[in-house]
Amino acid sequence: MANHMNAAKSRKNKSLLGGAMIIAGTTVGAGMFSLPVVGAGMWFSYSMLMLVGIWFCMLMSGLLLLEANLHFEPGASFDTLTRDTLGQFWRIVNGLSIAFVLYILTYAYISGGGSIVNHSLEAIGISLPQSVAGLIFAVVLAFIVLISTKAVDRITTIMLGGMVITFFLATTNLLIEIEPSRLFSPDGEAKYLPYMLAALPFGLASFGYHGNVPSLVKYYGKDANTIVKALVLGTSIALVIYACWLVVTMGHISRSMFSDIIAQGGNMGVLVGALSEAIANDNLSRILTLFANLAVASSFLGVTLGLFDYLADLFGFDDSRTGRLKTASITFIPPTFLGLLFPNGFLIAIGFAALAASIWAVIVPGLLAYKTRKMFPNSQTYRVPGGTGLIVIVVLFGAVTAMCHLLAMAGILPVYQ
Numbered sequence: 001m002a003n004h005m006n007a008a009k010s011r012k013n014k015s016l017l018g019g020a021m022i023i024a025g026t027t028v029g030a031g032m033f034s035l036p037v038v039g040a041g042m043w044f045s046y047s048m049l050m051l052v053g054i055w056f057c058m059l060m061s062g063l064l065l066l067e068a069n070l071h072f073e074p075g076a077s078f079d080t081l082t083r084d085t086l087g088q089f090w091r092i093v094n095g096l097s098i099a100f101v102l103y104i105l106t107y108a109y110i111s112g113g114g115s116i117v118n119h120s121l122e123a124i125g126i127s128l129p130q131s132v133a134g135l136i137f138a139v140v141l142a143f144i145v146l147i148s149t150k151a152v153d154r155i156t157t158i159m160l161g162g163m164v165i166t167f168f169l170a171t172t173n174l175l176i177e178i179e180p181s182r183l184f185s186p187d188g189e190a191k192y193l194p195y196m197l198a199a200l201p202f203g204l205a206s207f208g209y210h211g212n213v214p215s216l217v218k219y220y221g222k223d224a225n226t227i228v229k230a231l232v233l234g235t236s237i238a239l240v241i242y243a244c245w246l247v248v249t250m251g252h253i254s255r256s257m258f259s260d261i262i263a264q265g266g267n268m269g270v271l272v273g274a275l276s277e278a279i280a281n282d283n284l285s286r287i288l289t290l291f292a293n294l295a296v297a298s299s300f301l302g303v304t305l306g307l308f309d310y311l312a313d314l315f316g317f318d319d320s321r322t323g324r325l326k327t328a329s330i331t332f333i334p335p336t337f338l339g340l341l342f343p344n345g346f347l348i349a350i351g352f353a354a355l356a357a358s359i360w361a362v363i364v365p366g367l368l369a370y371k372t373r374k375m376f377p378n379s380q381t382y383r384v385p386g387g388t389g390l391i392v393i394v395v396l397f398g399a400v401t402a403m404c405h406l407l408a409m410a411g412i413l414p415v416y417q
Contacts, residue, residue: 016226016229016230016233017233019216019219019226019227019234020229020230020237022212022215022234023212023216023231023234023235023238024233024234024241025302026208026209026211026212026302027206027208027209027235028238028242029295029302030112030350030353031202031205031206031207032241032242032295033268033271033292033295033296034202034205034206034347035047035206035246036245036246036253036258036271037261037262037271038198038199038202038266038416039199039246040250040255040258040259040261040262040416041191041194041196041199041416042192042193042195042199042416043255044246044247044250045184045192046196047199047246048243050196050200051242051243052239054203054206054207055235057362057393057394058204058208058235058361059207059231059235060384060386060393061210061361061365061366061394061398062209062210063228063231064365064368064384065210065213065214065368065369066216066217066224066227066228066231066382067382067383067384068371068372069214069217070217070222070224070381070382071372071376071379071381072084074217074218074221075214075217075218077214078095078098078211078214078360078364079094079095081214082094082095082364082368085368085371085372086364086368086371094360097356097357097359097360098211098360099311100352100353101357101360102307102310103307104335104349104352105299105303105349105350105353106331106335107335107338107339108345108346108350109296109300110138110335110338110339111343111346111349112267112268112346113137113138113296113297113300114130114131114133114135115130115134115265115268115343115344115346116289116293116296117133117134117136117293118130119268119270119273119292120293121133123285123286123289130343130344131339131340131341131343133343134339134340135336135339137297137300138332138335141297141300141301142304142328142331144301145301145308146325146328149305149309152301155301156302159294159297159298159301160294160298162290162294163294163295166287166288166290166291166294167291169287170248170284170291171245171248173284174251174284175247175248177252177279178248179251179252180251182254182255183247183250183251191414195414195416197408198414198416200400200404200405201354201355201404201405201408202347202354204354204361204362204398205350205351205353205354205357206238206242207235208353208357209231210360210361210365213231216230224381224382225382228382248275252278252279258416259416259417261274265344265346265347268292268296268346272288275288276288304331304332308327308328308331311327311330312327315330351408351409354402354405355402355405358398358399358401358405359402362394362397362401363395366391367395369384
């Protein structure tokens with residue numbers, strides 16, 4: 001009884017804000033630099049409409065995952081959930097999709113990191129090939145992951161603090177100076193809505209936090225009320241940040257200028273460079289460039305630490321110096337090599353990440369909730385409102401988004417150029 005009371009007291013002492021910040025910090029990442037570029041076709045109003053719709057669907061899929069997770073002991077993660085409810089086939093499919101997402105995001109951040117490092121160096125008169133800049137970015141940050149998880153934790157904490165400060169310094173000034181006419185009366189062709197379908201996968205990739213849901217269950221225990229609030233608050237913070245960023249970018253960069261950004265590969269450095277030119281304020285440009293560097297570096301560390309731990313567990317490598325070196329080799333060499341071959345693949349990689357994420361972050365949570373409702377029909381644990389109809393909507397959203405990515409790649413859906 002005493003142990004039970006102590007555990008309950010411990011959970012009460014864990015703040016809601018802490019969980020919400022974990023979700024918000026995980027969610028905000030690649031979308032900062034991909035959403036304005038892929039949203040250029042449909043422009044501001046439709047981009048916001050898409051964002052709100054995707055936020056709702058991704059929040060619901062996270063809540064469905066939580067519902068399923070609460071039927072298991074705290075600490076159970078995707079592998080256990082899929083194995084014990086959906087069977088071996090879905091366990092393998094889900095495991096492969098998670099590994100693919102982590103690998104392809106690592107490559108995306110090497111590409112984006114190389115681009116923003118190049119942009120930063122050019123500001124002080126140094127010019128490097130994009131692939132070399134990406135290699136330097138990857139090697140420096142991979143060394144931090146190789147040292148220890150504690151090193152990643154400390155460096156990421158510093159980076160996140162700097163990122164928050166630079167984001168608010170930049171956006172506060174930029175929001176004041178926007179041109180509203182650009183948001184609602186853009187130049188260029190008058191077609192907007194048809195471009196939304198090809199942009200859906202990038203929106204999905206911008207709201208990926210689902211790997212943290214089992215972690216929150218482990219952290220809070222089976223306190224469903226607090227976890228639900230953390231998911232709602234955390235994803236809502238991410239939605240507001242993305243909305244502010246769309247206002248800033250589309251309020252300063254014309255639609256026709258986005259065509260030039262896309263023609264140059266649509267990478268991070270190109271977008272930040274175009275925004276820096278549009279605002280014509282050296283101090284703001286420096287703050288913006290610093291924010292972009294911190295954002296991509298912290299995202300890279302977060303993703304690669306997850307991949308590093310996943311591969312160490314998969315291959316049974318220990319935490320010794322030799323074991324960590326083996327894990328680092330299979331973690332970093334493949335995506336870094338890809339970064340050398342294709343230095344401007346940031347947007348393409350994010351699209352592929354969304355294709356795999358639509359399985360493990362959307363479709364699988366829906367299937368897990370449906371199956372656990374059948375397995376535990378009399379359970380009194382948390383259940384997402386909306387019945388089977390909501391599960392169908394979420395699963396269909398995942399399937400449609402995956403299909404949109406494939407159709408866009410095949411040249412069947414219109415893509416803004």
